[in-house]
Amino acid sequence: MRRLRPYSLPYLLWMGLFILIPTMILVLLAFSNLELYNLSLFQLTLQQFRIFSQPQILNALWNSLKFSLLTTLICFILGYPIAYYLSSLKEKSRKILMAMMIVPLWSNMLLRIIAWEKIFTPTSIINDLLGISFDLLGTETGVLIGMVAMYLPFMIFPIFSVLEKMDVKLIEAAKDLGASDLQTFARVTFPLSSGGVVSGIIMTMLPAMTSFVLPARIGLGRINLIGNIIESKFMKEVLGSSGTSINEGSLISLVLMVFSVISFVMITRADKEGETLI
């Protein structure tokens, strides 16, 4: 191990430059009134916390929670059966279906969002071809469908990878001991896949909670999630407005970050071998 240490230097440097230092700046900004354009006014303060009483912020937090929970729930209800079905397939057909799910993920997320934006426009190509039209731009339903479409694979993959590795003998053992198909699923298959379910839930819920491009474009800016608030706080600073908007943005970011770290700890607890993380 010691011999290999020099090779980790570029990685450590990268981490330090792009993760550690920015995080420290974020902490500094969140707990001070430091403005990037005016370094002379530096004072530690907790005054940014008052934003958590603003209705606009509370509403965005509530939206984030609501949309991420709903997205996760729908993804789970749709994703588990899909993962189960995939794991029961023969290798060849399974690979084809997996490819059909993975290949779209390689295209840029913004492109996929724009595609949904077009679909949800009344005059979409779907209307031309099939005569079905959707008018879902700016609606909660539209945002929800978009989010489910975006994050469903992240629910399917971890559950699939656990189910695929499951020992068929365990299922045979359960049946041998008198369990019906349903009882086998409830008492053996599902509990044994719970690690994958936890990973799937967290991998869906976190990006859903923090997404901002999707609600901005499909929600036409009418539906604000916490990501949109952070974006606007930072954009104000970029556009030259002063005040403490960047400090407020930093504080919200920091809160989300703490949440992410807690989630990560939960994943690693639920899945000690790391088999479900892609």
Next chain:
Amino acid sequence: MGKKLIIMNHVTKRFGDLVVLDDFNLYINENEFITLLGPSGCGKTTCLRILGGFETADEGTVEFDGKIINDLEPNQREINTCFQKYALFPHLNVFDNIAFGLKIKKIDKETIHTRVTEILKLVKLSGFETRAISTLSGGQQQRVAIARALINRPKVLLLDEPLGALDLKLRQEMQYELKEMQKELGITFVYVTHDQEEALTMSDTIVIMNQGKILQIGTPEDIYNEPNSRFVANFIGESNIFEGTMISDYLVEFCGKTFECVDKGFEANAEVDVIIRPEDFDVISPSKAKIVGIVDSLAFLGVHYEINVIVEGREYTIHTTKIRKIGDKVGLSVEPNNIHIIARKNHA
């Protein structure tokens, strides 16, 4: 021996073009310890899986207690299995693993507790209730697997090479315990193994299988002493097999010499296989012996020596407690009742 509990009638099973069980006929008595013995790929595990309900026979019927059970699901059979690699539920502790079958039947908690405690005592794992499966040794996992399969009080317990993963000492111990358990509980055991010693030690009846067919069924003594084919003779214990000719009743010729034997009823000059077990040769002084050879190699096996003697270019394997050196000239003799003669079959 009781009545016939399981009857397999003309059972055939194919996987693609491969015939795994070929017109298989077998009956299993109540309270019998029956062992399916054969090399890997001979169809013994498939036979067990058909009994357990995990495979269905392509042709033929499986009868259990007078009823045909071909189409019954595993969970509807009064048969439980002890799987090859135990297949214990990793998310449940010892108690819950064993109680699984009872909980499925929705038996009340107190009864479950009593019965699990009882069976833990039987498999000598009292006090292990709350242990996680991953913290158990191979032998302990084996015992949990047996307890879990026995808790439903099945009429038949199927065991698929249950001792394969254990070391020799533990295996011998478990062989003894399994046999004791079977006697105590009065349950029919159908045991699959490729280990001939295991089969000889434990079974009431041994079924020798090869390539999906039954070659011989009999008690361990019968099979060891009177193998009905070259394959069986070779598979059960070591054997010296010679090609010989039956001169008349009680007289056989092989290796250019004539020997008295106890077999009769062959045609005159019928071609036969002569089987002599390594331990049935006596090492005597060369001057008194019909067979004289030179010791070619020698190995100490603990209880006895295994020596290879070259006689007129042929190698004989002999087990003896007498010490000889490599290069020694030795004489060999064999008692008439230790010469086993079987009709030569072209395909064997």
